[in-house]
Amino acid sequence: MAAGGSYLNLASLSVITTEEEAQLWCREKGLLPADLECPLCGELLHPELKDRSKYGVFICQKKVAGHEVYGRFNLSAANNTFFSGTRLPTRRVLIIMYAFAVKLSYSQTIRECHETNVPEVAESTIADWFSYLREVCRGSLDRRYNNQPNIGGPNHVVEIDECKIGRNKFEAGRLVEDSWVLGMIDRQTKEVRLEICPNNKRDIHTLLCLIRKHVAAQSTIMTDCWKGYDDLTLQNFRELAENHNLNFVDPMSGASTILIKNSWRPLKQRLCRGGVRKDDLSDHLCEYLWRQDCSRLQRDPFDAIIEDIKVLYPGGLHQDLDDCV
Numbered sequence: 001m002a003a004g005g006s007y008l009n010l011a012s013l014s015v016i017t018t019e020e021e022a023q024l025w026c027r028e029k030g031l032l033p034a035d036l037e038c039p040l041c042g043e044l045l046h047p048e049l050k051d052r053s054k055y056g057v058f059i060c061q062k063k064v065a066g067h068e069v070y071g072r073f074n075l076s077a078a079n080n081t082f083f084s085g086t087r088l089p090t091r092r093v094l095i096i097m098y099a100f101a102v103k104l105s106y107s108q109t110i111r112e113c114h115e116t117n118v119p120e121v122a123e124s125t126i127a128d129w130f131s132y133l134r135e136v137c138r139g140s141l142d143r144r145y146n147n148q149p150n151i152g153g154p155n156h157v158v159e160i161d162e163c164k165i166g167r168n169k170f171e172a173g174r175l176v177e178d179s180w181v182l183g184m185i186d187r188q189t190k191e192v193r194l195e196i197c198p199n200n201k202r203d204i205h206t207l208l209c210l211i212r213k214h215v216a217a218q219s220t221i222m223t224d225c226w227k228g229y230d231d232l233t234l235q236n237f238r239e240l241a242e243n244h245n246l247n248f249v250d251p252m253s254g255a256s257t258i259l260i261k262n263s264w265r266p267l268k269q270r271l272c273r274g275g276v277r278k279d280d281l282s283d284h285l286c287e288y289l290w291r292q293d294c295s296r297l298q299r300d301p302f303d304a305i306i307e308d309i310k311v312l313y314p315g316g317l318h319q320d321l322d323d324c325v
C-alpha cells in the first residue's frame with residue numbers, strides 16, 4: 001500500500017474516538033468478524049451486544065433443524081481474535097499495534113496512548129502487547145518457511161556468518177546473555193535467515209545442520225566461520241559438506257561476507273541497546289527478520305502486521321463444530 005502512496009498512520013487512527021468506532025474499524029479491516037454463519041443452522045449471525053461482553057456475542061436459538069439437538073449457539077465475537085480477553089480499550093490496542101509497526105519506544109507509545117482523564121497505559125502492558133506482536137511475526141515467518149524452506153540453490157551465493165549476541169553488559173537483569181547466532185543471506189534475493197545455535201554450540205556438525213536446514217543444495221557458500229578450526233577439523237568438514245552437495249569457498253581465497261555482516265549490525269545494536277532476556281532472544285530475531293521481509297518485499301509494516309494478525313487470529317470458531325460434539 002505504501003508503494004501506492006497511501007498508507008495508514010496515526011492521523012488515520014486519530015479519527016477513532018470511541019470504542020464503537022474502534023470495533024467498527026476492526027470489523028472493516030477484518031480484525032474482528034462482522035458476521036458468522038451459525039454452525040448449527042447456517043443462518044448468518046451478527047454480533048449482539050450483551051451486558052459485560054465488550055465485543056458482542058453471536059447468538060442463534062432458532063427453532064429449526066440443528067438446534068433441536070444441540071440447542072442454542074453462543075460465541076463471543078472476540079473469540080479467536082487478537083482482542084480476545086483484553087480489557088484495554090480497542091483504540092489503545094490499535095495504537096500499540098501501530099507503535100510496534102513503526103518501532104516506537106515504550107515511552108513514545110505511552111505518549112501516543114495518552115488521553116485526558118484516563119489512566120496511562122503501563123509500560124509492562126505495552127511490553128506484553130509487543131511480545132504478542134512478536135508472536136505474530138513468528139507466525140508469519142513460520143508460514144513463509146513452510147512454503148519456501150530454503151534460500152540459495154544453483155548459481156546462488158549464500159554468505160554465512162556467526163556472531164555472539166550480548167557481549168555488552170548492562171545493569172543486572174537487563175543484560176543479554178551471550179548467545180551464538182548463525183546468519184545466512186542469499187546475495188541475489190537478499191533474504192536473511194537467522195538461527196540460534198542449539199545449546200550455544202558452534203562445532204562443525206551443529207553449524208552444518210543449521211546450514212542444511214536453511215540453505216538449498218548446490219549453493220555456493222562463503223563464510224569465514226571456520227577460520228579458528230584446525231586442519232583436520234576443516235578436512236572433516238569439507239567431506240561432510242561435499243556429501244551434502246554444498247560448495248564452500250575457502251575463506252583464505254578472499255571470500256567476502258560483508259553483506260551478512262552489514263545486514264545484522266543493526267540487529268546487534270538493537271539487542272544491545274535495551275537488553276533482551278535470553279528466553280526472548282528468539283522472538284526478537286523473528287521480529288527483526290519480519291521487518292527485513294517487510295522492507296525487502298515492500299510491505300508497509302502497519303498493513304503487514306494487520307494482515308499477519310488476521311491470519312494468526314482469524315476469529316470465529318477454532319475448529320469445526322463436528323470435532324467438538
Ligand SMILES: [Zn+2]
Nearest residue numbers: 038040041060
Ligand atoms: Zn442457528
